Ligand SMILES: NC(=O)c1ccc[n+]([C@@H]2O[C@H](COP(=O)([O-])OP(=O)(O)OC[C@H]3O[C@@H](n4cnc5c(N)ncnc54)[C@H](O)[C@@H]3O)[C@@H](O)[C@H]2O)c1
């Protein structure tokens with residue numbers, strides 16, 4: 362563990378709370394910024410965030426506040442864990458508050474509409490002087506809160522930042538690995554959410570394991586093809602933040618994106634599903650942005666096109682899956698075998 366330092370986590374949902382608590386458990390002072398004063402009071406007095414992670418005891422080193430300036434005062438590192446649609450607003454408010462040496466790390470797995478910007482792009486635009494990075498991997502918050510071993514990848518602009526974040530977060534049950542491919546790590550975390558929705562539909566349709574294996578493989582090939590086209594390192598997609606996260610999110614009922622897929626596969630309308638969810642499923646927004654970008658660049662994305670047709674063109678799920686599974690996928694095969 363590194364010398365004790367001070368960090369802020371912005372966003373008091375499930376993932377922000379878990380990451381803040383890991384850092385606090387490693388002996389560092391953590392301020393968790395959230396908007397709901399009642400929840401902040403509960404965290405400070407009962408050491409629990411019962412709305413998101415009931416029964417998960419929070420460390421004494423973790424203190425919640427609803428005042429952003431208070432949360433980030435005198436901290437060396439800020440982690441941002443709000444949904445992608447709120448990311449720019451939150452980060453913009455930081456501009457007047459952070460000295461330029463404060464490191465900012467995104468935990469968010471999404472894409473901003475209008476120009477296909479990743480969260481690190483938003484950090485570069487809003488906080489151009491601050492060092493930045495992303496943390497991504499197969500990290501279901503509830504499993505981490507239950508003490509299950511998990512791994513994650515820190516990717517940033519320098520090896521020194523990676524080492525610092527590793528030392529801050531690494532523990533016996535949360536293993537942190539390092540990557541220089543910030544773009545690929547971040548893109549993997551955002552893209553896999555779309556394929557988790559498809560996997561959930563497959564689960565609702567009671568696909569056999571052979572079919573699930575084929576769907577997962579084709580999902581990996583498709584998301585890798587897209588990312589490599591945009592400049593990511595293909596090897597990143599064979600690691601924890603690529604296939605690791607894809608596998609987890611496409612197979613766990615704890616994943617919100619997978620849950621959306623299961624409900625869709627059972628015939629529930631999308632608006633009803635989203636209306637009932639009190640947590641973010643980033644894959645829905647990512648789907649439309651991914652399709653637009655892939656179409657613009659002429660990238661072959663049959664699974665994305667199929668899911669889009671189910672959600673927005675009222676095509677029957679069974680027909681779309683039938684088409685998807687029987688489409689000749691020479692490009693996927695080439696990617697996987699070379
Ligand atoms: N939960 C996980 O297992 C997990 C793991 C890794 C990454 N992520 C990613 O982290 C991000 C957050 O996920 P989560 O699971 O914590 O979501 P969540 O839905 O559990 O919580 C999001 C929190 O952000 C808050 N929020 C929303 N808009 C805000 C704003 N403008 N200002 C301040 N707070 C705001 C919400 O009130 C909520 O408390 C997502 O992009 C998600 O993909 C989640």
Ligand SMILES: O=P(O)(O)OC[C@H](O)CO
Pocket residue numbers: 470498499500501502554557606609610615616617618619641642643
């Ligand atoms: O619950 P989801 O679908 O947002 O997935 C959570 C994490 O990203 C899994 O790594």
